[in-house]
Amino acid sequence: MDAGGQGTTATRLRASGSVFAEEEAEVLRAAARDADELEAMTRRREAGEFLEQVVGEVEVMGERLVVAPGVFVPRQRTALLIGEAVREARARRAPRVLEMCAGAAPVAALVARSVPGARVHAADVDDAALAVARQNLPAGAVLHLGDGWAALPPGERFDVIAAVPPYVPRDRLALMPREAREHEPTAALLGGEDGLDHVRTLFAGAADRLARRGVLLLELHHGQCRAAAEVARATGRLGAVDQVLGADDGTAVLRVRDPAGNLIPIQQPAD
Structure with missing residues (x-):
């Protein structure tokens, strides 16, 4: 599954400035339930939103925590x-x-x-x-x-x-x-x-x-x-x-x- 029609997810993320485009693309593909959701997530990341906010969670010290748009993301x-x-x-x-x-x-x-x-x-x-x-x-x-x-x-x-x-x-x-x-x-x-x-x-x-x-x-x-x-x-x-x-x-x-x-x-x- 990929955000088709506009280049691969990794290519699009790289073009938007992501340093770790391949790794981020894998995270998005794992989180998306279908191609439409992957496309929506990819667009949000291309627009500069935190990857963690896009997928709704962050891993810190091996523990997963919920995050959300508009809220500070734990570093x-x-x-x-x-x-x-x-x-x-x-x-x-x-x-x-x-x-x-x-x-x-x-x-x-x-x-x-x-x-x-x-x-x-x-x-x-x-x-x-x-x-x-x-x-x-x-x-x-x-x-x-x-x-x-x-x-x-x-x-x-x-x-x-x-x-x-x-x-x-x-x-x-x-x-x-x-x-x-x-x-x-x-x-x-x-x-x-x-x-x-x-x-x-x-x-x-x-x-x-x-x-x-x-x-x-x-x-x-x-x-x-x-x-x-x-x-x-x-x-x-x-x-x-x-x-x-x-x-x-x-x-x-x-x-x-x-x-x-x-x-x-x-x-x-x-x-």
Whole structure:
């Protein structure tokens, strides 16, 4: 089966700019139920829509997650954050885990699938994103709709809080891939002039949301970690700060403990 009449699927994808045209064509052919659906999917991909949005799912760390048009697509680099969240959750009994800025909730979903007894929550300002998250989370997961910490009930605390906040600086948006600029909400990408506006909001309220010895984990670009760590320390209400670098030397996870965390840092943010 192929999108006939206008060249093979791979040829058309290559012409539209796909670097991995053959591989993407195989994914589309496997997902399409018939030639008409393959044609529709091919046209969507030619128009620049994420392959994952076209086929309705993404695979992260061997797990399949639902995605949808107009919702931020989980990136492979977020495996670093997910791995840290799973490790922290496994170190606790019946941990309460919250994913802020959740989107499709890849962190909460994979923690729920990897850590028996974990009680997972996801919060986002976008109800369309939470509708996708609901499909990825277990029946007992709790979803919170609202802006930042205001989405949560007063006084609720968590052992592990993780987030991929929007952290792209404003002047970098034009350099992002077309598919992100045109097919994801700008609000899910941009973090203000320096990319840290949402990070500041998360740090400002984290102390009131972390359980004793809790940890806040944020995905950032490694070049932002020093400035973000200073923001965390400036609150005067948070404990030790360190970072874990990804293999690509671009992605990092900034870890911030509550004051009782007694963290022995793996790697301090670079000077």
